[in-house]
Amino acid sequence: MVCTIKAGLAFAALAFLLQPSLRAQDNMKQDSMKKDDMKHDKMQDDKMMHDGNSKTLQTGKFHGKVHATSGRATVYQEADGKLVLRLTNFKTSNGPDVHVILVATKDADDDANFLKSNTERVELGKLKGNEGDQNYEIPAGTDLTKFRTVSIYCERFNANFGAAPLEKF
Amino acid sequence: MNTNKGSWLSRNKWILVLIGVPVLGGAWWVFRPEKLFINQKVSETAPPALSSEPEALYTGKLEGKIHQTSGRATIYKNKDGKEYLRLSDFTTSNGPDVHVVLVRVENKALEQEIVMGELEHVEVGMLKGNQNDQNYDLPAAVDLNQYQAVAIYCERFHAIFGVARLEKF
Numbered sequence: 149m150v151c152t153i154k155a156g157l158a159f160a161a162l163a164f165l166l167q168p169s170l171r172a173q174d175n176m177k178q179d180s181m182k183k184d185d186m187k188h189d190k191m192q193d194d195k196m197m198h199d200g201n202s203k204t205l206q207t208g209k210f211h212g213k214v215h216a217t218s219g220r221a222t223v224y225q226e227a228d229g230k231l232v233l234r235l236t237n238f239k240t241s242n243g244p245d246v247h248v249i250l251v252a253t254k255d256a257d258d259d260a261n262f263l264k265s266n267t268e269r270v271e272l273g274k275l276k277g278n279e280g281d282q283n284y285e286i287p288a289g290t291d292l293t294k295f296r297t298v299s300i301y302c303e304r305f306n307a308n309f310g311a312a313p314l315e316k317f
Numbered sequence: 318m319n320t321n322k323g324s325w326l327s328r329n330k331w332i333l334v335l336i337g338v339p340v341l342g343g344a345w346w347v348f349r350p351e352k353l354f355i356n357q358k359v360s361e362t363a364p365p366a367l368s369s370e371p372e373a374l375y376t377g378k379l380e381g382k383i384h385q386t387s388g389r390a391t392i393y394k395n396k397d398g399k400e401y402l403r404l405s406d407f408t409t410s411n412g413p414d415v416h417v418v419l420v421r422v423e424n425k426a427l428e429q430e431i432v433m434g435e436l437e438h439v440e441v442g443m444l445k446g447n448q449n450d451q452n453y454d455l456p457a458a459v460d461l462n463q464y465q466a467v468a469i470y471c472e473r474f475h476a477i478f479g480v481a482r483l484e485k486f
Contacts, residue, residue, distance in 0.1 A: 202364070202367050202370060204373070207376065207486070209484065220485075220486060222486075224364065224367055226364060226367075232364050232367075234363060234364075234367075236486070237485065241352075241353070242352035242353065242355060242356060242357055243349065243352055244346075244347065244348065244349035244352060276357075276359045276361070277356075277357040277358055277359035278356055278357050278358075279356050279357070279358045279359070280358045280359040280360040280361075281359070281360050281361050281362075281363075282359045282360075282361045283361050283363070283364060304347065315378070316389075316406065317376070317389060317391075317405070
């Protein structure tokens with residue numbers, strides 16, 4: 149009787165021990181297959197990243213109601229760590245004293261007067277043109293986890309022409 | 318009376334002009350109304366480090382359907398003209414016979430989790446792994462103007478794991 153119980157327990161223990169290992173093995177099989185693929189893939193990635201020596205960090209699309217604004221804002225990191233904001237397919241309306249800024253909010257409303265005096269911002273420069281592709285340097289040490297929205301901002305009237313909330317690329 | 322008023326105007330017109338011109342000038346400087354009609358176009362090239370990179374054509378975020386799926390799908394064009402799909406920050410659930418496919422974005426089947434009948438698609442490849450960054454060569458003949466959705470698709474069960482609707486980068 150005791151023997152059968154012991155044997156039963158041993159069997160149960162064995163099954164218990166074996167089960168995950170069996171599974172693990174199964175996983176390993178799958179994984180190793182995949183890992184090879186992934187390794188290969190990663191190598192490709194690395195090559196892709198390191199060949200050009202720069203990478204895409206964040207991207208977002210412009211929206212704007214006050215002044216129709218469209219296009220894409222993308223933050224790139226160059227090989228030397230320098231951050232660049234690039235606007236592509238960009239279009240907004242022309243205006244006086246228009247700047248490109250980064251704002252410490254998740255998204256800027258389409259409201260004309262959106263920027264509270266205490267909203268933190270980083271100035272990137274005067275808007276170079278209201279149409280077309282353009283690059284802006286982002287000051288070193290800018291915390292992109294905090295400044296998460298690009299705004300086309302008319303300082304004179306505190307008006308937000310358009311904004312692009314940045315998302316991880 | 319009329320002559321009186323006229324004479325007041327004529328007597329003071331230089332003062333009016335002296336006040337009026339700066340006021341109008343100031344108003345013009347503040348509002349710059351002519352900018353409404355004048356566009357300022359720029360077309361800066363990408364920073365030099367970037368122009369040696371594969372060019373991103375389309376991108377979209379993955380949304381989970383029947384299984385939680387997240388990450389980003391981006392279509393790049395290599396310098397040699399070859400196009401490939403890259404999944405980054407990618408996570409989905411593992412499964413049997415899972416493929417990466419391109420689907421017409423207007424395809425109603427994308428709204429379902431389980432596709433009734435056959436899903437009209439362009440095969441890109443077996444899913445290499447259910448997590449992490451991975452690249453897939455695109456078939457040369459695929460028309461990306463038509464097929465603007467990437468789906469993670471289990472062919473055996475006609476289950477759509479996740480979908481990314483692509484937007485112009």
